[in-house]
């Protein structure tokens with residue numbers, strides 16, 4: 001399904017309510033017209049972005065990621081990525097009640113989000129451990145110099 005922006009004419013993902021390119025409001029999507037295939041392909045794209053976005057903003061939630069869509073570079077904040085991904089997740093969830101394929105997709109997507117969260121928190125943990133190791137090494141050198149002098 002196409003979701004054409006009335007302002008700039010760009011084609012946006014089915015569930016978006018704000019144009020990715022010019023930030024104009026889009027006509028709210030008619031959910032029953034969005035196909036399962038579109039939900040899965042577009043939802044998968046947003047899951048990939050959530051992975052990149054959470055990793056990039058592990059320290060600083062205001063950190064954006066840059067994506068390229070139709071040769072246009074777009075900055076996406078973590079809030080935007082989260083809210084758009086959640087739109088896909090909630091509709092896939094609603095459809096999963098009557099559709100086993102969508103149920104499978106929902107589980108896959110949820111697992112992917114869990115992995116993304118884990119990667120982001122491991123990034124912080126790893127850096128803390130490195131920082132801790134650095135402090136320890138400095139202390140050892142200091143003690144060594146103190147003992148030999």
Ligand SMILES: [Zn+2]
Pocket residue numbers: 005006007008009010019020021022023024
């Ligand atoms: Zn637009």
